[in-house]
Amino acid sequence: MSRRILTVDDSPSMRMLLRAALTEQGFTVFEAEDGVDALEKLESLTPDLVITDINMPRMDGFGLIEALRSGALCAGLPILVLTTEASDEKKARARNAGATGWIVKPFDREKLGAAIRRVLH
């Protein structure tokens, strides 16, 4: 059974690119456009992993990670941050909030797939 990934990004173009890259590698992809949308979708979805952007309207990636880690249902859900941000400060903030990993855009499909498989193993 293919593993299920929820991608969270406010850019439809980036979601399209991620969907193409992930489905090509055998993953099933669901999409949310920001943190608020992701939390709503997670009420009915049970993904194996979340990939989230940082800079998003309504609720950013940090807020999403904190919200997921504060809820028992998603406490152990792997969360990869995929962002243009590269500062150590933001990376540390994500790590402290409970992110599983940090990937800098533009992403490389093979590296992304390898990281996902490693996290899900």
Place this chain on the structure above:
Amino acid sequence: MTAMTPIELSQMRRLTVAQGDSLASSDASVIFTTVLGSCVAVCLYDGAAGVGGMNHFLLADPAPIAGEDAHLLNRYGLHSMELLINAMLKRGAARFGLKARIYGGATMREGLGDIGRRNIEFARKFLANEKIPVLGENVGGTSARRIEFRPAAGLSRCKVVSSKPVENIIVKAPPASLGDVELF
């Protein structure tokens, strides 16, 4: 809006937007400027926030990703647009307030294929996907263009120029940090 006098213009700070750059500002004393051949520059503006931005990109990776749509959403152009939008959001712009103008994409000389056209198509496709309205374009043709953009006012000016810009047409190697993964 009141036209600026030459003295006022001369006092403005001109920042060159080089190939690969994405700059945003709300500073009324700043003008972004660039010269384009087959490259494309997208100027974004949020009037409510008084924030504008410009990028300058060349699609350097012709490898298809998966299907025509993904092919158009080339990772370099997409990355450039995302950096531009993020830079604007950090300065107070709202994603849903953005409006765009597209410049460049000329065919500068034989043998370069359809790079200019692909750059234009990418910009149009991206902005349509993102639901960012395009207020105007000055694209295509065979001449270089000089673009000036006042980000705080959202005013742009496009002039055809005889000098040719220096363009790195060689397909770039991906940056060493491309897709760096750090698992915590």
